[in-house]
Amino acid sequence: MGERNGRTVRDLRRGSRAAVLQRLYFAGPLSRQELGPATGLSSGSISNVVGDLVAEGLVEEAGAVDSDGGRPRTLLRVAPGHGCVIGIDVGETRVRAALFDLSLTEVALTERLLSRHVYDTDRIVRHILDAMADLLRDTGARPDRLLGVGIGVPGMVVPGADGHAVVHGQTIGWDAVPLEAVVRAEARIPAHVRVHVDNGAKTLGQAETWFGAGQGARDVAVALLGSGVGACIVKGGTLGGAVGGNSIEWGHTTVQVGGRRCRCGARGCLEAYVGAEAILERWYEAGGEAPDGDDETALAALIAAARPRSRGQRPDPAAATLLAETAEYLGAGVATLVNLFAPERILIGGWAGLLLGPALLPEVRGHAEAYALHYPAGRAAIELSRLGADAVTLGAATLPLADFLQRGGAAASDPSVQVRPTPVPPGTLRR
Numbered sequence: 001m002g003e004r005n006g007r008t009v010r011d012l013r014r015g016s017r018a019a020v021l022q023r024l025y026f027a028g029p030l031s032r033q034e035l036g037p038a039t040g041l042s043s044g045s046i047s048n049v050v051g052d053l054v055a056e057g058l059v060e061e062a063g064a065v066d067s068d069g070g071r072p073r074t075l076l077r078v079a080p081g082h083g084c085v086i087g088i089d090v091g092e093t094r095v096r097a098a099l100f101d102l103s104l105t106e107v108a109l110t111e112r113l114l115s116r117h118v119y120d121t122d123r124i125v126r127h128i129l130d131a132m133a134d135l136l137r138d139t140g141a142r143p144d145r146l147l148g149v150g151i152g153v154p155g156m157v158v159p160g161a162d163g164h165a166v167v168h169g170q171t172i173g174w175d176a177v178p179l180e181a182v183v184r185a186e187a188r189i190p191a192h193v194r195v196h197v198d199n200g201a202k203t204l205g206q207a208e209t210w211f212g213a214g215q216g217a218r219d220v221a222v223a224l225l226g227s228g229v230g231a232c233i234v235k236g237g238t239l240g241g242a243v244g245g246n247s248i249e250w251g252h253t254t255v256q257v258g259g260r261r262c263r264c265g266a267r268g269c270l271e272a273y274v275g276a277e278a279i280l281e282r283w284y285e286a287g288g289e290a291p292d293g294d295d296e297t298a299l300a301a302l303i304a305a306a307r308p309r310s311r312g313q314r315p316d317p318a319a320a321t322l323l324a325e326t327a328e329y330l331g332a333g334v335a336t337l338v339n340l341f342a343p344e345r346i347l348i349g350g351w352a353g354l355l356l357g358p359a360l361l362p363e364v365r366g367h368a369e370a371y372a373l374h375y376p377a378g379r380a381a382i383e384l385s386r387l388g389a390d391a392v393t394l395g396a397a398t399l400p401l402a403d404f405l406q407r408g409g410a411a412a413s414d415p416s417v418q419v420r421p422t423p424v425p426p427g428t429l430r431r
Helices: 010-026 032-040 043-055 121-139 179-186 200-211 276-285 295-306 317-341 351-371 374-379 391-406
Strands: 059-065 073-078 085-088 094-101 108-113 144-155 156-159 165-169 174-177 195-199 219-225 229-235 247-248 345-349 383-386
Touching: 010 032, 010 043, 010 059, 010 073, 010 391, 032 043, 043 059, 059 295, 073 247, 085 121, 085 156, 085 195, 085 200, 085 391, 094 121, 094 200, 094 391, 108 121, 121 179, 144 179, 144 200, 144 391, 156 195, 165 179, 165 195, 179 195, 195 200, 195 391, 200 219, 200 229, 200 345, 200 391, 219 317, 219 351, 229 317, 276 317, 276 351, 295 317, 295 351, 317 351, 317 374, 345 351, 351 383
Parallel strands: 085 144, 144 195, 219 345, 345 383
Antiparallel strands: 059 073, 085 094, 094 108, 156 165, 165 174, 219 229, 229 247
């Protein structure tokens, strides 16, 4: 195959397909005439690429618009029904999985509750595998139409010696768990289907910058508050389909020297003051009582006790004090994001963040302004995320979709696309 500047003709063709698909996905529907300036490709290249994509069923017509003095221009879009992706959120209270079409419209959802503070690796892997099988069976989706699987997890995700994603989740007792290789080896899906594993805060950030409150911003910090605390930093935006952002262990920055013991073993971590598990521990220590149920129910009861909505009902003093302290710690943590990364938007999400946010957001903004440097604080808008509690699941689904778009819609089984083997050495799972 001939080469141009070190790139083969196949590489150039895949790059052209990727440029068209990404532009149609993020800015479409568009006409062929609009695709040329938008992608920098010649009209001849656009004609060839679009012709191939339409013939493959990856691109379809989406109506027409009038043109100045000429024939109407046909609009094109990525075909939602060409394939499907699965997104999975391995949270600290449940495993939530959903199947999406290529427009990332949810087709089916399933979830499995986890035992409180028990993160048995084998059981979670079984939940993941069963959820994938259930989604494909219940929707009737053919496995060969599955374009990839994305999994968002707590903890740090790094490449292992074999190149597959390995999870280090210190707060949940995961030590170098080779999750990607295990799921890939045991899942009943075609061999070419890729499995992507990344930090849950990063998948939340990806979802919010693609579809939520981060749209249109170049520099965004997305905070995930659940049982624990994490964050994702997106610099330069993600238009074009790149999997943007880097997860950071924001929850394990120190806000109180010699402070409360964190789940990670250190003292004074931000997570020990604003994570839902830690907030509830402090509430129980203060004599608070919560109704039977999960942590979400308990946190909602605490907020209601501190900020009652009924007229004449007095706030519980201990609950009110606890929430005021939480707002200040969270504001100080947000100020750290402001000072270190100077984002133009800071989004607070996660199930606990979305419960706390409506009650605490004005106070958090005030404390963040007080603790941060004036110049970056004046540029940063602090808002709630918009995509709700399922945003990590949606974000996980963007991982295989972004990979598919970047490959120009080429199947991983294409001989020009290298697929890593997925050996799973015996005894590699750790609890």
